[in-house]
Every structure is written in C-alpha cells, then in structure tokens.
Amino acid sequence: MTETKIEPFRPADLSRVGVGLNRPECVLAAPDGSLYTGDWTLGIAQVDPDGRTHSAVESDLVGDGFRPNGIAMTVDGDFLFANMGRAGGVWRVGRRGTARPVATELDGQPIPRTNFVLVDGDRTWITISSRGRKHEHFTADEDTGQILLVRDGVVSVAADGLNWTNELRLSPDGQHLFVNETFACRTTRYDVAADGSLTNPVQIRYPGDTYPDGMAFDGEGFLWVVCVISNRIIRVAPDLTWTVLFEDTDDRELAAVAALHASKSLTWDQISGSRGSRLANLSSIAFGGEDLETIYLGGLGMNDIQVLPSPVAGFPMEHWR
Template sequence: MPLTRIEPFLLANLAQIGSGLNRPECVLAAQDGAIYTGDWTHGIARIAPDGTTGPAVEADVIGQGFRPNGIAMTADGDFLFANMSRVGGVWRVGRQGEVKPFATEMDSQPIPPTNFVLVDGDRAWITISSTTRNHDHFTAEANTGKILLVQDGNITLAADGLNWTNELRISPDGRYLFVNETFACRTTRYEVAAGGKLTNPIQLIYPEDTYPDGMAFDVEGGLWIACVISNRLIRVEPDLSWRVLFEDADRTELETTASAYSRGCLTWDQISQSRGSRVSNLSSIAFGGADLKTIYLGGLGIGAVQMLQSPVAGVPMAHWR
C-alpha cells in the first residue's frame, strides 16, 4: 500500500488545549478524549476534552520530591513515570493512593534518573538518558545512555552505550524497537528477538540541527518524531527515508545552537532558551481523538499541549487496548 503524501503543516494549523502546564514533556492521549502529561506542578496533569486542566492523581508527587518525565498508563489505569530527580528509577501511582516503586534497583544497585517508560503488553521498557547527567555540555560523545527491560518481575539491561537516550517505540508489527538518541542526532532501530533481546542496530543519522525526542507510529508504519530545539516534526517512512513536516524555529538561533553543539559546548541554558514563534522545545507526540487523527504535541517550554490534524491515523497505544 503506498504511503499517504502528507503536505507540510503551517503555523496557522496549530491549535492548543489545556493551560498552566509546567514542562509538559511527555503527552498521552486516552480513549475517552482526555490528555495526560508529566507536569512539574501537578505531577501528572489531566486535560479534559473541554481543556480544563488539573491533577490526574491525588498523591502529591512533586511535594514528595519526584520529577516525572516520561509517563505510561498500565492496563488497570495506573500511571508509571520516569523520575528525573536524584532518587531516579520508575514509579507507579494510581488515581488515588500513594506512589510506589516499579523499577528502582537492578543487580542490587539503584537505577539512576530515568527519562522514559513504555508499557509493551506484559513488559515495560525504560530509558536512561545518561548516567553522567551532571555534565556541563551536551555532545555526541556522552555515550552512557541505556535501555532497560522489565519482564516477568526481572529488570535487565537491554542496550548500552547510547547517547542521551530518549523516547522509544515498538513497531506495530512487533519486529523493531526504535529509540531516539537526541544529542547524537540519530534514531536507532533494533530488531526485537525472543525474550526481548535487541539485535542488529541500524542508525538513522540526521543533520546536526535535528535533535529527535518523542515519537509515535501511524497506521501506515510512518514514525513521527518531535525534535527539541528546532521544534521540528519529521516523519520517518518504513524504508528509513524521512521528511520535515513542521518547523518553528528562529533560524539564527538554531544555527548558533547547532554551532555550539558541533564545537562540544552546548549547554542546558542555551537549550532552554530556544524559542519558536509559537512553540518551544517540542519533545513529545501522541495520536488521539475518536479517529486517532489528532496530533498532540508536548514541549519543555510551553504551558499548553499543541494540536495538529493529520490525514493519517495513529496506532493506538497499549492503554487503548
């Protein structure tokens, strides 16, 4: 089946939902029309279909010192969240009740701050961006990122030596795991073998001003990727070719940032100040709506979730099923 030719989106196509969000880095769309996102005020925020925004859980996640980044929903409606605070690990919290450990130790050692968690049937995948998060600069040489697998009550190392490991997804046919290595400007595809073993990595390399972060699949096998700094949305096709479908960046600022990155002196201050005309540091993408054709975009520097209408439906996440 030929892939749908998607025309680039315009700034005028953007709408938004929700308000008062604090760093909505990771966005989930639910089947009932609600949107959930990690939030450093509410812990986990819920945006109702009418845009009303508030906490999704009763627990005081932020007051307890947690900093949710990536979030996932379990089959029974609880949330898992990757914790970026010093405590690290991945934690579980229900709509009511307390925060409980989900994956906090491996081989009797504490799991450091984590970036993302994905529920994949009866297993879960976790990314650790870097085990040296106290570094001053973001470069392609900081290869201490990891992927962990939680399966049958065991936590194992699935992949190592990655660069600022960010969101990951399993392809709709279950054959591949795709993971974004943000500050190496690449997406890596693994084959998923028996038992969740990752083999035969292939790297898709982008230009040095493309920093892939969040991702989501559409029903045609296209992988949509939201890029921080450049506020770029790209679609990777099954043959690993790709196109830019949206961008909102100050070109001079983007060139300055890319130059700092190439010289090994890119700092968080530079990243956090990156601004487009409407969005800032896009970091997450989710398909939702009744027909799964609404694209929801989260970002580090915006207080609402952005929306676009896609001509192609997304693949429903595990919590829809």
C-alpha cells in the same frame, strides 16, 4: 499498504488545549478524549475534553525525590512514570494512593534518573539518558545512555552505550524497537526477539541541527519524530527514509545552537532559551481524538498542548488496546 502523501504543516495550523501546564514533556491521549502529561507542578496533569486542567492523581509527585518525565498508562488505568527526581527509577501510581516502585534497582544498585517508560504487554521498557547527568555540556560523545527491560519483575540492560537516550516505541508489527539518541542527532532501530533482546542496530542519521526526542507511529507504519530546539516533525518511512513535515524555529538561533553543539559547548541554559513562534523545545507527540486523527504536541518550554489535524490515523498505543 498505501502511503498517504502529507503536505507540510505550518505554525498557523496549530491550535491549543490545556492551560497552566508546567513542562508538558510527554503527552498521552486516551480514548475518552482526555490528555495526560508529566508536569512539574501537578505531577501528572489531566486535560479533560472540555479543556479543564487538573491533577490526574491525588499523590504528591513533585516532592520527596519525584519529578515525573515520561509517562505511560496501564490497561487498568494506573500510571507509570519515569522519575527525573533524585529518587530515580520508574514508579507506579493510581488515581488514589501513593507511588510505589516498579524499577528502582539494577543488580543491587540504585537506578538513576530515568527519562521515559513504555508499557508493552508483559514487558516494560525504560530509557536512561545518561547514567551520570553531571555533564555541563550536551554532546554527541556522551555514551552512558541505556535501555532497560523489566519482565516478570526482573530489570535488565537491553542496550547500553547510547547517547542521551530519549523516547522509544515498538513498531506496529512488534519486530523492531526505535529509540531517539538526541544529541547524536539520530534514531536507532533494533530487531526485537521474543525474550526482549535487542540486536542489529541500524542508525537513522539527521543533520547536526536536528535533535530527536519524542516519537509515535501512525497506522501506516510510519514513525513520527519530534525534535527539541528546532521544533521539527519528521516522518520516517518503513524503509528508513524520512521527510520533514513541520518546523518552527528562528534560523539564526538554531544555527547558533548547532555551532555550540558542534564545538561541544552546548549548555542547558542555551537549550532552554530556544523558542519558535508557537513551540518551545518540542519533545512529545501523541495521536488521539475519536478517530486517532488528531496530533497532540508537548514541549519542555510550553505551558499548553498544541494540536494539529492529521491526514493519517495514529497507531493505537497499549492503553487504547
């Protein structure tokens, strides 16, 4: 397969869609041009092709222990959402009706707050950033992150001992699973067996001011990784070499955050205050548009979805197929 050479993007290349969003942490693009994102006001927000923003579901998903974070769409149009509210776990909700549990217990114990969920045929993958979430500081030492696998209604631990586990994706050929370990400044690749077991982890390491969060594959098999705080977009090649394609940050502010992280004293207040010229804590990337050649970006500190034209088409996610 040929590789498309991509020139770096600039903040001036960005446009925007959607208004009044609350923490659009995870963006999904649908074939009809609609965009969806977890939202701490609307529950699951929908941005129509004409730009109108409204809730995608009737159910109240911001009360009663719910705070949708990562979201996925099933082939029949329901949503799964990773719940960062006190009820934890992963839940399923349709356009109408109440949310119902998908994965809320593991070996008889409640599943805590979850970060991300991915539909993969008859398998569902879930990440837990930290089983405790009682930590004052975000460090590279935190090792209670997990990847869970749900298959035939059974929840199991696929990988353990991870650092602030964030988004994950299956490679287009289905042979590998990639996951971002945010405050260890790395992306980890596993081999995936037919039964969902993960083996042979290989770590892609970034500099100490690079905090990977969201990800998406393009049609050439390259992984696009977006980073909180630095607002970077990185493109990882199949051979695991990588290139920075975009950055929107204040250099002095980023250096200060990196120093706090290195000294194990980085707090959420310091992270949440991070701002670029157009982006704030970039956390999600999705390919969409009629030809999958539009990039949609969401972030923890943003109230809209930012847009870039892409010179390469994205790889269609499960709900496109």
